[in-house]
Amino acid sequence: MQTSDAAVAARTALVDTRRRQLLNAAARLLGRGGSHSVSMQNVADEAGVSVGLIYRYFGNKQELVQAVIEDVLNEFSLRVAEPVQEEADPVRRLAAAFAGYCSVVQELRDAAVLAYQESKTLEPEGRERIKALEVESAEPLIAAAREAIDAGLLGDVDPRVLAYGLLTTAHLWALKHWYFSRFMTHEQYVAEHTALALSSVVRPEHRAAYSDLLGPLA
Amino acid sequence: MQTSDAAVAARTALVDTRRRQLLNAAARLLGRGGSHSVSMQNVADEAGVSVGLIYRYFGNKQELVQAVIEDVLNEFSLRVAEPVQEEADPVRRLAAAFAGYCSVVQELRDAAVLAYQESKTLEPEGRERIKALEVESAEPLIAAAREAIDAGLLGDVDPRVLAYGLLTTAHLWALKHWYFSRFMTHEQYVAEHTALALSSVVRPEHRAAYSDLLGPLA
Amino acid sequence: MQTSDAAVAARTALVDTRRRQLLNAAARLLGRGGSHSVSMQNVADEAGVSVGLIYRYFGNKQELVQAVIEDVLNEFSLRVAEPVQEEADPVRRLAAAFAGYCSVVQELRDAAVLAYQESKTLEPEGRERIKALEVESAEPLIAAAREAIDAGLLGDVDPRVLAYGLLTTAHLWALKHWYFSRFMTHEQYVAEHTALALSSVVRPEHRAAYSDLLGPLA
Amino acid sequence: MQTSDAAVAARTALVDTRRRQLLNAAARLLGRGGSHSVSMQNVADEAGVSVGLIYRYFGNKQELVQAVIEDVLNEFSLRVAEPVQEEADPVRRLAAAFAGYCSVVQELRDAAVLAYQESKTLEPEGRERIKALEVESAEPLIAAAREAIDAGLLGDVDPRVLAYGLLTTAHLWALKHWYFSRFMTHEQYVAEHTALALSSVVRPEHRAAYSDLLGPLA
DNA sequence: GATGAATGAGGTTTCATTCAT
DNA sequence: AATGAATGAAACCTCATTCAT
Structure with missing residues (x-):
């Protein structure tokens, strides 16, 4: 009908x-x-x-909290996917994904962090789903890192370690915003950490190509 | 009497x-x-x-929670101070401080992280005291980084950004232990992140001197 | 709608x-x-x-207790207003107001008294409001007394002292009811105290007019 | 030994x-x-x-509270007995007893009143003992009143009603001290209430003899 | 005699959840 | 579909009382 x-x-x-x-x-x-x-x-x-x-x-309340957290995590996945697709170079894709994470964190600030913390109060089953979503939201970063390594652009490093490090760095702004905002803007924070992370792994022979991202550490 | x-x-x-x-x-x-x-x-x-x-x-309950958090933070300060004093070289001091943090995190694991999170429920006054303790516990790292920079061993980087990055990396193990433990031990985690962090900032001309810390990224 | x-x-x-x-x-x-x-x-x-x-x-509990007390005091004000308006003569108005108080006390008995006592546990602000209500509830008595004095019916006495004395006398029944009820009824109590109070202040030349209130003390 | x-x-x-x-x-x-x-x-x-x-x-606590109350009541009995014995005239004895009560109240102020109020929380047995003590402490007043009546100095009034009225009036200062102290001292309070009480009961033919106590109401 | 650490019942308050309207 | 009054379990906190020292 x-x-x-x-x-x-x-x-x-x-x-x-x-x-x-x-x-x-x-x-x-x-x-x-x-x-x-x-x-x-x-x-x-x-x-x-x-x-x-x-x-x-x-x-019940747990379902609501679970949904809020999943919602935030989905937002991460969505907001990272787009900038990543626009970059052909895997190293720049890595940087773009990191910048995407940082912008979501900046926007949702407290909610992003607190959603996480609340997760300890959830049922094991829900926790697993959240972990899965989190791993999933890290995928673009891991994929970009892996491709960059395979292309010989980065040194010998575990892509998952590199990716999760960046992901946490993104959250770090929300967690310690009260400290960093004393002496730097969010833009500076993103730029400096992009430079730090890349300079640690980009092979010396390719550094010149990314001098715009590496800044003074180039 | x-x-x-x-x-x-x-x-x-x-x-x-x-x-x-x-x-x-x-x-x-x-x-x-x-x-x-x-x-x-x-x-x-x-x-x-x-x-x-x-x-x-x-x-009351708040005082107890506050004391638990301060206790953990003091533990950090104490446990980091010792290894730091035994190293003459500022870069090795930085690495030793990071290793110290990591070992406290490994030992207190969940308590370390959760103590932090609870801080959102405390009174502003207590929160300030915790922030101060946290900044204080980061001091050895910042000092070591600054000396290394002054000695021309590291590139141009904000010592506070570097130090807090390491501090967060130490906590990351507790937060995402469920993920990393799938494919690496805590020792490997510490070694890999030490290498990552140092390789991003140690000037090329001094890399050879720290090849034991830099590992494959040397 | x-x-x-x-x-x-x-x-x-x-x-x-x-x-x-x-x-x-x-x-x-x-x-x-x-x-x-x-x-x-x-x-x-x-x-x-x-x-x-x-x-x-x-x-919270304090608000409830405060409300109970204010409720009792309002009951006093309400129950005294009516009988007072029906009397043209100020001395009789005084007697009517006293009788009104007594009847409320008799009805609410313990609650009336205990409500008072509880007031010591309240916040200063609430205490002030209660004092104000109490003073307010004494107004009809004070007004009647003042008019009677102005009309030359009563001797030289402070109307507030007279009024508050009557007010307390009303409460006295509730407080020492266990004693008085051994040898007199509430009606006798009211009558005797009306006589006592009036005989102390009504000028000799007007006593005859109030012999019904003064009884044997006329 | x-x-x-x-x-x-x-x-x-x-x-x-x-x-x-x-x-x-x-x-x-x-x-x-x-x-x-x-x-x-x-x-x-x-x-x-x-x-x-x-x-x-x-x-236990009740025994302590009970003892505090009994202590206050004993103080009343003691402090009233002395001034009473020094007066030969029964009316002056009545006034002296009232003044005695008032001075104890003034001295113990809150304790006096609050001790009473607490009595509701005591065991029935203890309450009875307190009531008995209270009646006993009123005895000097009742005795003086009775003698004055027998001597034909006072009008036809129940000595117990008169005595308890005075006793309550004494307490009234403690209870409503916040009100009366706005416009009179404790001495004025005692004098005015002595005058009020006596003028209601002293026979006209004896008023002149007590003009010092009756004041303007003489 | 004297101490005060320790107990636990009982009081106030909050909040997830239900259900009649 | 929507409401919000009502419930009661559970949290925090106090305080009379006991007892080992």
């Missing part, structure tokens, strides 16, 4: 809208007051709905 | 013992079940004492 | 009902077992609701 | 000293912070002894 189809579509759309509305509200609260301020009542108030309604879209 | 003196000494010793007992119990719980599992009842049970007793040694 | 209006009205009514239900429960407990027996659990049980619900209507 | 006798005497003296020390400490706390501030720990601190020691002199 057409009506039924339309109704189903409308319902699905509403479900998505509501879920998004609630996830955003929760993320906003996380950013503002830390995990401590995420109560079901607060989420409801922040989203402008009733407490009861949350339970029509998320089975 | 001997008795009085002895009594006072005994009391002081007891206070210290109890505080340590409670801090350890809390740290153990943090490591096992995350901040979520640190209730006063749980700490009491874990320490084998009654709830009420905790309040003779810590004014 | 009708529904909305009706809903709002229903909610307001519910809020009022619940507050009253809880205030009454607390007052009942005060009367029965003293302030000692007013625990949130007891209030909840007495009112037939859950503990948590109390916190939807009162922010 | 002499030694034994002396030892017993010394022990008894110590017991009395300690009891007094603790009662005074408790009374001081009552006066300062209300019944709320009377915890065994606070009493111990205030008295400069350990918590455990209190239990060698009072079986």
